[in-house]
Amino acid sequence: MRNFDETTITPAVIDRFAKTPNPRLKEIMTSLVTHLHAFARDTRLSFGEWSLAVDFLTRTGRTCTDARQEFVLLSDTLGLSMLVDAIDNPGAPGVTDSTVLGPFYVTNPPDLPIGADVSEGFSGEPLFVEGAVSAADGRRISGAVVDTWHSDNDGFYDVQLPNLSSAALRGRFHTDANGRFYFWSIMPRYYPIPDDGPVGDMLKATRRHPFRPAHVHFLITAPGHETLVTHVFASDSPYLDSDAVFGVKDTLISEFTHEPAGTAPDGKRMAGPWRKLSFDFGLKEKRTKST
């Protein structure tokens, strides 16, 4: 096969994938080539524009480090991450909605006892977080693993802070016999996604703001259940209607209530005002291998 024109090259490339042993990989490559080529034809993409795209992707790769995933940011800002989430995690009764993982999750966060304070000396409004983890049928799940992480009072995650060597504002909790957990932290703040790289260049060139509304991340796992990746958004935060990564769902917005000085639910004496987030989570039963 030779002498391809802009129409004949697409079936020729697809044909080259004909011997792919894995049928799912063959399906994905066939669809990728179809849509990638349609994009180039529809836009009448020029060699100069193609060169800019190669350079953009190369710089995106160079921006990736252990603490920063620029391709995830690109996917997030193009709405692809939330689209995949919608496809892969359709809502179900009794199951908490999911949203993007985001680029700041760290595997194996500090394993902490219920009630611990993850603020590690960061200043901000004290925040008490409490919740329960249940199956879709309402049955509480004991021993569920609850990873949580969020930004500081200035909108930065620990991994973004150059002079911090240990984890902060993140931790792993295990639900008690009643499926419950609670911990102390500080109020997170809305923040810009990292915009000093290629994704930031794209946002600036298209006059998009980089902000996300204030939220606390949760990644919850339990035997026999699907992993839940979600946030809880603060109902008084700006940017709930224009999240840079399209991640907000009404069901994930909660009031972080203003509480007066006094005794907190865990018996802690609070000399000044504090905030409280109460949010319960429902997990989906694990899909069987055949589906």
Add this chain to the structure above:
Amino acid sequence: MRNFDETTITPAVIDRFAKTPNPRLKEIMTSLVTHLHAFARDTRLSFGEWSLAVDFLTRTGRTCTDARQEFVLLSDTLGLSMLVDAIDNPGAPGVTDSTVLGPFYVTNPPDLPIGADVSEGFSGEPLFVEGAVSAADGRRISGAVVDTWHSDNDGFYDVQLPNLSSAALRGRFHTDANGRFYFWSIMPRYYPIPDDGPVGDMLKATRRHPFRPAHVHFLITAPGHETLVTHVFASDSPYLDSDAVFGVKDTLISEFTHEPAGTAPDGKRMAGPWRKLSFDFGLKEKRTKST
């Protein structure tokens, strides 16, 4: 805007690009989001598959160096490069067909006098290359800049050889008063594109071979004319019908003739057999700014 499902997220993301000042960038981002989302919906892309794609792109970025452009290889092997070439360089009477640039071009190659030998001591069949550069109307172009590069007798380019510190098998020539140039080198060999990175993983997983037929690259520039990026393929090479990057066009295949010992066209005495490539190039008049 919040609570997107897999259908509503696409217009929501496109709307976010509504204020893009550059109309062409707005058009490209709109089309990119449309096709990227259609790909994810058509394949019912899962979170696990999305994660593999993020990892693939990240490794592709990590594989890029000054001497290797893995994103170009990816584009080449997905047929995108030749599609963009077909869109951006439609054929025209008197104009030589173009093909992919490939990942081994080096800007500003050694500037050499007509007749120089670029083989730099590499062994192989001696090859005499001669050609003329003309405008589409046949008028010869004096002072055209002819960059050429090709693989060695084992199928490697100079930049792939770890112990080589200077350029070889590449050079820059300037056409004479009659629009002609010639030089000596050695016969190039067919070769695999670099397949020890992510693109090689993709080729192996899909049972595609990585080979390209033997060819000599040319990049030709002249004032008032479009840059011509092309190869000339050897008519006796394997893989002409299954080039890993879809770059072969019949018009670019030429016999590299077998010549007996004796006197070469430039008067050089050849003690043994040698090969000859005679190929003339036609350049397209430069597009005006308004088109």
